[in-house]
Each structure stands twice: as structure tokens, then as C-alpha cells.
Amino acid sequence: MGTAPAPIPPVIPDLRRSREERRSKILGSFKAEGVRGVLIAILSTLVFLGVLIAIVINSPNWLLIKQQFFNSREFSNTFPYVLHGFFHNIEVFLMLEPLILVFALLLAVMRSLRGPIFFPIRALAIVYIDFFRGIPTILLVYLFGFGVPALQIPGLPHAGAFWGGVGLLLSYSAYVAEVYRAGIESVHASQTAAARSLGLTRAATLRFVIVPQAVRRVVPPLMNDFISLQKDTALLSIVGGQFGEAFNHGQISQQSDFNFTSLLGVALCFLVITVPMTRFTDHVLERQRRRRMAGAAL
Amino acid sequence: MNLAIRAESIHKRFDDHEVLRGLSLDVEEHEVICLIGASGSGKSTLLRCLNLLEAIDAGRIFILGRPVTGRGVDQNDVRRHVGIVFQSFNLFPHMTVLRNITLAPQEVLGTSRSRAEVEARELLDRFALTERADDYPDRLSGGQQQRVAIMRALAMNPDIMLLDEVTSALDPELVAEVLDVIRELAAGGMTMLLATHEMGFAKDIATRVCFLDEGVILEEGPPEQIFSDPKQERTKQFLQRIVAAGRL
Numbered sequence: 001m002g003t004a005p006a007p008i009p010p011v012i013p014d015l016r017r018s019r020e021e022r023r024s025k026i027l028g029s030f031k032a033e034g035v036r037g038v039l040i041a042i043l044s045t046l047v048f049l050g051v052l053i054a055i056v057i058n059s060p061n062w063l064l065i066k067q068q069f070f071n072s073r074e075f076s077n078t079f080p081y082v083l084h085g086f087f088h089n090i091e092v093f094l095m096l097e098p099l100i101l102v103f104a105l106l107l108a109v110m111r112s113l114r115g116p117i118f119f120p121i122r123a124l125a126i127v128y129i130d131f132f133r134g135i136p137t138i139l140l141v142y143l144f145g146f147g148v149p150a151l152q153i154p155g156l157p158h159a160g161a162f163w164g165g166v167g168l169l170l171s172y173s174a175y176v177a178e179v180y181r182a183g184i185e186s187v188h189a190s191q192t193a194a195a196r197s198l199g200l201t202r203a204a205t206l207r208f209v210i211v212p213q214a215v216r217r218v219v220p221p222l223m224n225d226f227i228s229l230q231k232d233t234a235l236l237s238i239v240g241g242q243f244g245e246a247f248n249h250g251q252i253s254q255q256s257d258f259n260f261t262s263l264l265g266v267a268l269c270f271l272v273i274t275v276p277m278t279r280f281t282d283h284v285l286e287r288q289r290r291r292r293m294a295g296a297a298l
Numbered sequence: 299m300n301l302a303i304r305a306e307s308i309h310k311r312f313d314d315h316e317v318l319r320g321l322s323l324d325v326e327e328h329e330v331i332c333l334i335g336a337s338g339s340g341k342s343t344l345l346r347c348l349n350l351l352e353a354i355d356a357g358r359i360f361i362l363g364r365p366v367t368g369r370g371v372d373q374n375d376v377r378r379h380v381g382i383v384f385q386s387f388n389l390f391p392h393m394t395v396l397r398n399i400t401l402a403p404q405e406v407l408g409t410s411r412s413r414a415e416v417e418a419r420e421l422l423d424r425f426a427l428t429e430r431a432d433d434y435p436d437r438l439s440g441g442q443q444q445r446v447a448i449m450r451a452l453a454m455n456p457d458i459m460l461l462d463e464v465t466s467a468l469d470p471e472l473v474a475e476v477l478d479v480i481r482e483l484a485a486g487g488m489t490m491l492l493a494t495h496e497m498g499f500a501k502d503i504a505t506r507v508c509f510l511d512e513g514v515i516l517e518e519g520p521p522e523q524i525f526s527d528p529k530q531e532r533t534k535q536f537l538q539r540i541v542a543a544g545r546l
Contacts, residue, residue, distance in 0.1 A: 191388060191390065193346075193351050193388065194384065196351065197351060197381075197382045197451075198377065198402035198450070198451070198454060199378045199402060199406040200402060204405050204406075208401060208405065212392050213390075213391065216392065
């Protein structure tokens with residue numbers, strides 16, 4: 001046919017080049033082209049932004065939009081309250097995250113137990129996970145946040161926010177348990193065989209060989225779940241204003257001032273946390289991918 | 299005369315495929331037995347059954363005179379006496395070489411960490427991998443990984459070693475270093491069962507060669523007899539194929 005044969009890919013990945021590729025994700029794609037490339041990028045960005053801004057500002061409703069959503073006076077009046085509330089969101093997140101990590105791992109291990117004697121434990125874990133994963137999180141927060149305090153059980157906390165947090169815990173631990181389980185199942189059976197052949201018990205095999213490998217593998221998906229959890233702390237707003245998380249404060253201002261700027265302040269708070277977390281997750285994923293390639297090259 | 303292993307008419311079936319069909323084998327202490335035979339003849343399955351990684355469907359197995367099949371057997375106790383090394387090494391990738399070796403002595407035998415590490419370093423010295431103690435397995439060559447896997451099994455001070463085609467996954471230039479380790483074990487009197495495709499090595503090292511065919515030992519004898527004067531037609535055919543492939 002006269003076409004040149006396809007180039008043979010190098011057997012050993014060039015690590016140096018892959019590092020450059022990584023750096024070039026956003027900023028560096030024009031690096032190879034030098035100063036000229038940078039100038040072109042700046043110019044094209046300015047033109048693009050200019051056109052975009054011109055379209056937005058000249059649109060007939062722009063003044064109304066600006067007044068309703070990007071009102072600087074409203075922002076400076078409401079943001080301190082929103083920020084104050086946001087610390088409650090962070091607080092809830094920091095308390096729930098370690099609990100979820102531990103509880104979900106317990107569930108995943110229960111679900112991974114083999115043999116007829118463990119059937120009830122395995123079945124319990126499966127029912128739990130199916131049940132709580134199948135219910136909308138907002139419904140769980142509402143049910144627990146209003147339902148349990150209404151029972152007035154002596155000795156238990158009555159705060160709606162506490163029980164709303166329990167709802168989040170139950171929902172998220174079911175999700176995270178499935179992430180762990182995927183990790184456990186991804187560890188090859190030969191690892192179990194090697195550990196058992198040395199005389200390690202089933203429990204010791206899980207503890208020393210399987211779970212450590214599984215957890216390392218699922219760090220990126222776990223981080224994604226925690227970005228979601230961070231955002232879902234806003235669901236606690238439905239259990240009542242006295243807890244006063246960020247969305248609550250934003251809503252209160254919005255309803256009294258008939259202006260949405262305060263809610264954009266809430267959005268800003270979440271973005272400041274979630275965007276760096278997302279980038280960090282990408283970074284961890286990329287690092288794992290490179291490790292695998294480096295390992296395969298040897 | 300003490301029997302290290304006695305297998306009496308063992309059967310093992312995977313779904314509808316019967317891999318072992320009434321195989322019997324007696325192994326005396328300090329014997330080195332090479333299992334040869336085509337892929338699928340049951341060599342690996344036999345070794346896995348002897349380490350109790352697979353439960354047999356019928357028959358009996360005795361290790362060091364004690365029955366290990368049937369009810370009430372402490373499998374983990376049996377495995378302390380029977381080490382196995384796999385074709386694909388199966389080192390624990392998240393642990394250093396040293397930790398790979400010390401894990402089982404610490405967690406199974408209850409050896410103290412310092413004692414286990416001293417013993418592991420002695421093994422590493424003996425097999426010339428001292429400087430690799432703190433590396434992770436993915437930094438090692440295949441031959442080095444397999445030597446570590448052998449040390450990991452040896453760290454439990456087993457009475458019997460089972461080696462399942464331990465050089466089959468290695469590049470040709472790395473085979474010799476692993477075979478040297480096995481030679482040293484044989485010289486030290488270790489009772490061993492090897493499934494192997496290295497016929498030249500089997501000829502050298504074996505006290506007895508067993509030819510497996512369709513889940514039974516079709517023919518067995520000293521290596522000179524099996525390799526130069528096989529009695530069974532199937533053995534002859536198998537060896538001819540090996541010679542044709544340039545492996546003997």
C-alpha cells in the first residue's frame with residue numbers, strides 16, 4: 001500500500017517526558033513554542049474575554065443581574081455571616097470524615113468475609129449498603145434531623161443538626177464502603193494465596209496484605225467522595241436555622257434583602273475548598289499512574 | 299524411614315474438570331522430587347493441595363506423619379511446616395523486602411520484631427541480597443524477587459518446600475540465580491517438591507522424577523532412568539517434544 005509502518009511505541013516509558021506532559025496540562029501546552037506561543041495565548045485570551053464581557057455587559061438585563069447577584073454592598077454586608085456559618089460546615093465535615101472512613105472500612109470488610117459461617121454478617125452489610133445507598137441523602141438528613149429529636153428519647157442528643165449529621169454519616173458510609181470493596185476486590189487472589197500459604201489467618205491476611213493495598217488504590221475515589229461530602233454539609237440547612245451553617249445564613253440574607261448575592265458568597269466558600277481538593281485528587285491520580293508505569297518498566 | 303509427605307489417591311475437580319484423578323505419592327525426608335509433565339497435567343494443583351490452598355475432593359494427605367485432610371485440621375499449623383513458592387513470585391508490593399520476610403514469623407510464630415529482622419538479614423546475606431533489604435519489590439529484577447519469595451518461605455523454617463515452576467516467569471538470563479538458590483537448599487537437605495520445565499536442572503538435582511499425565515503419576519524413577527530410558531509411551535512422547543523444543 002506504500003504507507004509507512006506505524007512507529008513502534010517505546011517499551012520503557014520516558015519518565016522525563018511524562019513529567020513535562022504533566023506540567024503542561026494547563027499552562028505549559030504552549031511552552032514548547034516558546035515566547036511566541038505565550039504571546040499568542042495571551043492575545044487570544046484577551047480577545048476571547050473581551051468579546052465575552054462585551055456580550056454580557058451589553059445584554060439588556062445585565063444591570064438587573066448585577067444588582068441581584070453581584071452586588072458588592074450586599075456582599076460585604078452578608079459575607080461575614082456566611083463565612084462564620086461556613087466554619088460550621090467545615091467543622092461537621094472534619095468530624096464526619098474520620099468516622100465515615102472507619103465505619104465504611106468495617107462495612108467493606110464485613111461484606112468481603114467469605115464462608116458460610118459469616119453469612120449473617122455479610123448479609124447485614126449488604127442490606128445496610130443497599131438500603132442507605134438507595135435513599136436520597138437529603139431524605140435521610142430530614143428523617144434523622146427531624147424524626148429522631150421528635151422521639152424525645154432520654155439520654156440522646158436532641159439537636160437536629162446532630163441527627164442530620166448522623167443521616168449524612170449513614171449515607172456516606174454506604175457509598176464509601178462500596179469504594180473500599182472495589183479496592184479489596186481489585187487485589188489479586190494470588191496475594192491472598194501467598195499470605196495464607198505462610199500460615200497467616202484470614203484476619204491477618206486482610207489486615208496486613210489485602211486492606212493496605214486496597215486502601216492505597218482507592219485514595220482518589222475516596223477523595224472524590226469527600227469533595228461531595230464537603231458540599232453536602234449544606235444539606236444540614238434543612239434541619240433548621242439554629243445550627244447556622246453557611247447556606248442558612250445566605251438564605252436568611254437573601255430572604256430579608258431580596259438579593260441573591262449572599263448565596264454567591266456561599267458558593268464562593270465551597271469553591272475555595274472543593275477546587276483545590278479536586279486538583280489535589282488529580283495530582284494523586286497522576287502520581288499513581290506514573291508509579292504504575294515506572295513499576296511496569298522494570 | 300520417615301515420610302515427609304504421603305498422598306493417597308487424591309482427587310481434585312474444578313467445576314466439571316477433574317485435574318487430579320487418584321494421584322498417590324510418597325516423599326521421604328530430604329528427597330528432592332521433580333514433577334514433570336505437560337501444562338494441565340496437575341503439577342501445580344498437586345502442590346497447591348499439599349499446602350492446603352486447595353481442598354481435595356477425595357483421598358488423604360499426611361504431612362510429617364499427621365493427617366491434614368478431613369475435619370479438625372489446623373490449616374495454618376500445617377502451612378508453617380510446608381512452604382510454597384509461586385511462579386509469579388506474589389511478593390507483597392506494599393512492603394519492603396525485609397518486611398515481606400519478617401511478616402509471617404512475627405504474626406504467625408510470634409517472633410519478636412528484632413529477632414525476625416536479624417533472621418531475615420541472615421537469609422538476605424546468605425543469598426546475596428543484603429543491600430536490597432529496604433527496597434520495595436518493584437525495584438527488584440524478577441530473579442531477585444523470586445529469591446526473596448523463596449526467603450520469605452524459608453523464614454518460617456519449613457520442613458518441606460514446594461516450588462511451583464519458580465523460573466517459568468523469568469527472563470532466561472535470570473533463571474540461573476534462582477536455580478542456584480534451589481541447589482543450595484537441596485545440598486542442605488531440604489525436602490523439596492518442584493514442578494519444573496527445566497529438564498536439565500531436574501536431571502541434576504532430583505533424587506526422583508515423577509511424570510504426571512492426566513492427573514496421575516504415570517511413571518516415576520531416578521532421573522537417569524526417566525530421561526534416558528522412559529518405560530511409558532506417553533513419557534517418551536513428552537520428552538521427545540521437550541527435546542524438539544530444545545529444552546533438554
